[in-house]
Amino acid sequence: MNVDKIEEFIQSQKSKVLELTSKYPERKSLEVDFKELDFFDGGLAESLLEKPDEVIKEFERLLSVETGLKAHVRFFNLPDVVGVDVQKLGEEHLNKLVKVEGVISWITEINPRVKTAVWECVYCGRKQDVETDRVSALKPPGQCSECGRSKFKLLEGESEFINVQRAKMQDLIEKLQGSMPTSTITMWLEDDLVNSVFPGEKVVVTGVLRIMPPKEGRGKSSVYGKYLEVVHIRKVMQEFEEISVSKEEERRIKELSENPKLYDLIVQSIAPGIYGYNELKSAIALQLFGGCPNKVLPDGQRVRSDIHILLIGDPGCIVGGGRVVLGDGGVERISSLGVEHLQEINQRVLTGEGRATAIAKRFHVYESQPVIEVVTETGKSVKGTFNHPLLTVEGGRRVWKRLDEIKEGDRVVVVGFIPCSVRKRVRTGWEFTGSSEGVKLPREVGFELAGLLGYLLVRGRVLKSGFECLVDGSDEVLGLKVSRLVEESFGVKPREFIVKRGRRFFKRFVLSSSIVASTVGFLREGRVPGFVMRSGNRVVASFISWVFEGGGRVSRSGVELKSSSVEFLRDVQILLLRFGVRSEVRGWENSRSLKLCVGGESLRRFARLVGFQSEGKRVELKRVVQRVAVKEGVLKGLLTERVARVLRGGFEDVYDVEVPRGHRFIANGVVSHNTAKSTILQYVARLAPKCVLVSGKGASGVGLTASAEKDDVTGGWILKAGAMVLASGGQVNIDELDKMDKEDRSALHEAMEQQQINIAKAGIVAQFNTRTSVLAAANPKFGRFDPNEPPTTQFDIPPTLLSRFDLIFTIKDVLDESRDRRMAEHILLVHSSTPSDVIMPSISLSDLRKYIAYARRTCFPKLSKEAGDKIKEYYVSLRKMGKKENTFSITARQIEGIIRLAEASAKMRLSSEVGLVDAERAISLTDFVLKDVFTDKETGLIDTDIVNIGQSKSRVDKIRLVINIIQSIEREVDMVDIDEVVKRASEVGLDEVSCRKIVNELSLQGELYEPKTGFVKSARKRIE
Template structure:
């Protein structure tokens, strides 16, 4: 085929399929300079041309650009710098599978932008002025190195310079270098993600930022490496981008076929759907129905809302597990990371604040400028971030989580970079109590070294206690041994050729730990729900939540009563009710959803937010670590010590008298001793000798 023939073909194609888009482009030109063409349209129009485009893009793309620039427009405008950009290229190749046979083909690379340099002008056509005869020589710059003219073109002159470059007559284009890395979820085992350098030019420069998921379509080229000895026989791969497509479909990256959809809809009509989902979460762990139910709601998440004033209300549900060692907290966390389409696991001690949020690193792409590298919370955008051992993190690392949890963005101001990255992920945390075991007679805040501001951002806090109970223990022990037995059978059958164990035996014993819904299907189910289901709450469900919230708040109405819940808990209720409706693929959140939500939240608050002394709900335990009843008693004891001290010289109150007086005020001796020691720790009391106390 000749060059001109292609131009003609493209002209016909563009007029036939993209006339409206071209008129729109002419309207917005020169701010918009690209016409995006869907590859499938080209394939329908001419199969041969589409194949040529994939295998010889260097010949075909210029023809497409010429055709666009030559089209006769009804308006007085010429599209001389317009470009055709092809999207939805079928030739999608993972980074690690790029081979020499792909050179000079049009390929699509899927991945995450790891680094992006600044956008800088690059010279395309340099104008050189001969300093002797002032003739101007134009020299196109196509090589990697900057080329200067050998001699002056002017016939009468013909000298070898000197030349001066004329910036105002040269032609420049915007250029930027990117580094695109394989998406973490496609990695096998411990392999390092591979990255590829990408050159972008013109209006593609400056539109992506680190952390974005993109598909970059472009021509794969190679540049020869140079070593100190000279040119090397090895070449480096560089992708010359033709177009960039955003992949902002996190849960949506999963392709759901019509058969899958039928299966999903059939599942959702099953009356037992809640139990099925609960049984599909970490089946190797026995019990914890409440916790697993909450985890399944976290997978489906509430609906994020954008309000007219520009603010965003998060839909993700954050959860924290606190509990004794050995109650399978980390197992649950790991299982959730596997289930979520984009899960990231970090452990508290080994995660720094920059590892969780974003790190500023010296750039190895260009000239050593600082660039941002996305951390765990940015990588988990639209998925689940699990952080184990949250209590072991240092305090500045914990403070990095505040903004990520509520506003779901991460603001960075480091090394001269000021940026805001998105981290729309649900956080699932696990923490151990300070002294190893959970003490149910002490408030939760004293037992976990986490700041109250962080604790209040969790929608649900579960306390997993390990209390010996004969019946339960025997069931757990049997379950654990059954699952080990199933594993033993399977391993023996796999590794010992002469083993007499049949596959049927293995399957029969594996039933115990087999999830009700296959993890792949569950993942698709979740993706389908998040993509297509946006529940609206019914009036009576809303009233139920308001009533539940008001009843809890009412406990805090009197002058002396504690504040049981904050407005954050009400938002949590709404999110959970939406997630509950999404779980059964319903666009309406009904009374049942509201009741399920209040049941889980109440169970959760009952474990955490009850004042051990009075048995009343008190959110201050979570928020400040001192309950209302303790604060009141401390006031009382202070008064007692003051009055007793006034009867004695120097204000020293004998302890025995203080205890006797406190007894009269309904505070027993043990409590009084505990409160006096607490006040001494905070510096409100002095103990001049071992039998006396004195108010400071």
């Protein structure tokens, strides 16, 4: 390091130094462009990067000599070669100068830190100055330099303090893809850097990476934390600059913008793996481009440019015990395929189309949903939400039907054979936790262990100290087999006892081991173990054979297995399909004499591929097979079974897996449909240049917006930015919006409309920008859409929040044959064109991201007269229509939404002007939504009150009519007879059903109460 060069460089910055001197102490830093230093002396610039502590200290010493001030020297504009992403900051960057770009997620209050502590010896009074470390606790000198003793007191009044503030920075949202996790780094800001940034702001930081010593504990950890000591910080205002566009890419973008089919190409590139929903995809495409920002009204109010869209769709799910067939033929309960809602998974499943498979991408959980159960003639059962679809056959046609649409006598499609490709043995996951007690625990599921567990399930029991099972004493060979199963599975020979029961005697085999007892304790559940369900055919055959040996018998026409558990029999039933063996659960109606029966064409396959273990039962089975003499054959492909019973259940937790390509899977041997709107949100999250994907169930209002929280370190306050603040200038995708608490949802009102959040807490007043478009998804209030009720009455979202959305789409699982046929062709095309699980969009995802980012930062179209006249004409025509019927068919809020959509359409074309085609496109989408969501089912007219206040004008009029009738009768009598209300209402045209429904609703709302059955009174006193 050349000190003379540093002094010479400071002299070259004379004008800046003089400006600093004149503005000190309001300004305390000399800001130096690194490029200027590099141009002046490359060696000195290199030393700064490698040894920033020494170089900066010398710069500040010489600056102090020059000016007589305690000023800082802050370097900025470092080269890209030293630029590092937050997630990549590691040991190679320690104590070096780096450049990091990110977004501020939270900041603390300002706190004073002791920079130089003054310690006084309590014996001789000698004072010593000690420079303090930023993150370590204050420590006095080791001993007094005067008397040599080591007891000191801190003199706070004479010590030097400096303002400090901590902040946390995370990776830029636009650098992340979809749901990629973010990395964060704590930043340390001192002196004039405090209060220089705010949560949600995008910054470029010059700093030195430091280590943070581990917290004191029982032993010192070898793992250290890290933080960034900030040297300089600069705010970045421009959005999407991280998505760089080369000259060649810019040329291609402009060329694409002139394509006459541009709009269709972009719409086709939105979630191409999902068939249909063209209007929704069109709306999302426009949302990604957004309207024109920075429009301000004369009164200073900013006009929102971001487009908000809400999707409300049917979730179709089954209960946790539903058995899903995996891609390799293994079977797993659907509740075991994931842990938490919206968890990403990568599980291949069979689709029920021969050996065709598809990948389940995401796991869903919905708590306490109303369920319904469909049971087929062979005892197969599917229990799920009312709208969960099964494939049925009706009039020779395959038709998807919801569970609540299926009737007894309908025929559902089932599979007759489950292909299995499992070859490796499945691990048990068993491990010792204490003394082995002389036993071994098998690590893999082999034939012996599977057979033993099968026999224990039907002829044994698990005790506290081990397990035992019974064998017919007359069958010596079978007894030896059972003993060998125990010994080969657990390494210990079981003890043998003779048990007499009347004239018969049995052998009781006992294994005494508390470890084994706790290990196989799951057998008490009475279900087939999960690792057996996932095992290969040879292991499964051994398990089933021993199950039938212990609990089964040969009947006159086949074989049967008895059990007290219908779910155990259904477990075995689906495993038998591995061998093409169809079976029937009998007695499930009353749970008495429950048994699983195999006969007919499946009997010969059972005998050959599964069979019994004892010689006696083998001979009996052979005799029955010869007598029945049914030709052996596997029933491949899809079969149908008659629905024997439809049972209404209570409320249960239900589960779903998203299968984006096949949209179907096998549940309990029945072909089930997969419906999930979350796929759209995930795809858009990957496509949008800047997007955060959150789940409403796991996000609070403050987690979406902003909050002030207590700082555990200092006891002060931390200002935290939520998802909408961090994604400001981009997009937030919110799944499960209806699962948020009402209080949390209310926090979204201001964030969505005014696009800012104001916080006033504990004396802290702050304002955050939330200039973010919102794409939200929710479920209907009652689990599914009722086609006979207006959609808005089925939204569990308050009207005040609904009205913030520009467009609302209802995604109904309409089971239409022609649409399903086109969807099937779409899926088959994917299968035949590429082995990939991803359907190639018309424009690649990366190219479309760049196109959107380029349009958003370069294109700001103005509304043309033709477009404005078209929008005005549409608005006036709808207002006139509403005036005739005394309804509000459209409001000014919809007009603003149409303008935003039209501007987005023009942006898509990279046009400087919003043309007639853009206005027509925006009007078409708005008209589609108005007719689907805002139409009053009773009058057939568009009425925005349906969303704005939650009820249509006609509905409000009926409620007022009923209230007026009740109040009129109350003037005559004390209690109002409901029948009299119905009678008077019918005289003025209100039918009985509607009248009684309104009375019930008013009672539930607390407007009325029932003093006795059949009578009501107003809950509020009427003032004459």
